[in-house]
Amino acid sequence: MNHSPCLDSSIKLEPRKIFVSLDTTARSRGSDKVATQVEETLNSQPDLSATLVRNGSRGMFWLEPLLEISTPQGRVAYGPVTPKDVKDIINQQCFNDVVDHRLCLGFTEQLPWIKSQQRLTFARVGIIDPIDINDYIIHGGFVGLTNALAKTAQQLVDEVKSSGLRGRGGAAFPTGIKWQTVLDQPEQQKYIVCNADEGDSGTFADRMLMEGDPLVLIEGMIIAGLSVGANQGYIYLRSEYPQAHAILNKAIEKAKAAGYLGQNICGSQHSFNLEVRLGAGAYICGEETSLLESLEGKRGLVRAKPPLPAIEGLFGQPTVVNNVISLASVPYILSYGGARYRDFGMGRSRGTIPIQLAGNIAQGGLVELAFGITLNELLQDFGNGCKSKRAMRSVQVGGPLGAYLPADQWHTALDYEEFTAIGAVLGHAGIVVFDDTVDMAAQARFAMEFCEVESCGKCTPCRIGSVRGVEVIDKIINPDNNEQQRQDNINLLGDLCDTMEYGSLCAMGGMTPFPVRSALKYFPDDFSPKSSTQKAQ
């Protein structure tokens, strides 16, 4: 990929834009220091007449800090860049036609990782300045809202229904049907709640979107408000995302100032107010009813359903609770029509899904594609194998409550029904990769431990079952027990998983058996008795 773009010398030098990401992961790799160096260079060389833009990330995290420079033919990318490289890169690219720099990756749009994606929801992430309304509009922003303002609520709900969009938070419930239920409630105070409590390990699509293109989420929420007759929205954001928090608040302020939020949005008779509320470190608050309790200022205890939040939600009022990506997909649907979105995907999984490659992966990051790509293609073609350069042994899809899958299941296509068929969950499409050093009994034990820590405590199967689960797994791997005792405990673990799966109030206890059972089923050797030094802890 180290080819250098050759620029036509006849093209007049235009003011350049230099892009360095403000995304959390890019910053964790030092993008702030690179940006500072860019600013210093531009200040000391005014003749460069270039400006710095802090954009979201393109999602190629192994290349961060990525520095991009706009040229008449498109953006040229360099990465990973250190502050020491900045001056050279800027001077060469801003003044010279032919660039031969060891960090030059070529045109960003031509990179295989970017080129082979289908970015609908993430179309602007990594492209625009996230809090610049004009930049958003230039790149197609607010077209969906403009179209929406010319439609009736029922027409809007029908459009979303026709797109086939299903909840991207993991449960995959049809978004249009949820909206219809709220619309059908008599006129009263209704709410739009965005679930931005992205707590699953291995997922960061919500964070990237909120940091890279917060206005698309805001636009999606306004359209949701118009669709069901709600004038108040809340974004329930986890406190672990300080950067997303700052950016969302700035974006909301800008949207308000530009007349997209508040009274009479865009000169219409509609109003919509939006506020970010912070969670406080409780994983369970990603469960929608627990989230609503938390928003009301209470302990995040799960509510029994029914009543559905669509009928009795926040403060007892009809409420749409949608994930960030679901809401952020709506502006595309209203811009181009539900049919165009539905054309992507397979089976009953329509549209695109932002996939996150995480854990022990050489090329970790975000890939947005239509449903249907297989795990193998993602892990090899995009991920390029393990970061440790060892053999890949297991992947967990769908967060801490998702199944662990061995190599012979990686032919599975990303599709809600295909995953269900193999006893797994696609969830929020976070994929965590483990190499051959992983101890799957330790991972199964951790699944129970995590449930013990994060259970809200309301129902017994989850609260007590998780504690017993840790104990039983410890007994299974305890070398002091004989084979009969070991078998008995494996059977006991099966019973316990049944109880949790069928008896829990929500997915926390109900799905913790997924990683446990899959680890035991596909990696039984790891559950053989271990000496005390090897013991998983």
Place this chain on the structure above:
Amino acid sequence: MAATNEQGLLNITTIIKKHQALPGAMLPILHAIQHELSFIPSNAHTLIAKALNVSKAEVHGVISFYPHFRTEQPGTHVIEICRGESCQAMGSRALETTIKKHLSIDYHQTSKDKQYTLEPVYCLGNCACSPAMRIGDDIHGELDQQKFERILASLNTYSLELK
């Protein structure tokens, strides 16, 4: 549970007044107090309970439910180590043991010199660059022992170049 002085109480009263009219004001109030004082002192409970017309037990119940809220003064630097699966896949189990040893504290503890408080966290959303930790509002990724020690040193010197 630690209490706070008169100035602290004055701040708490101001914070409560500012937020109490919000629907579901409890969490915004608790966040604002912790942001101001770095923990939620015990004598804030009565004030919050009164302002929101709930019992003191309910206030305590909410604070104790959420791991983010603290009732004791933490160390100068709160270090949150990610325990998520993605970080485990990149060696965080061994790393957390090393870090605990290095700081001579376990999770939920503060070092004797009041410099560091160590907390577990379940995912910082930095999963493509695991293992991760958070100090203040800074997220650090691709940690190993050497990088951890460099970051720790930079907390006190402010001038270290981190790659």
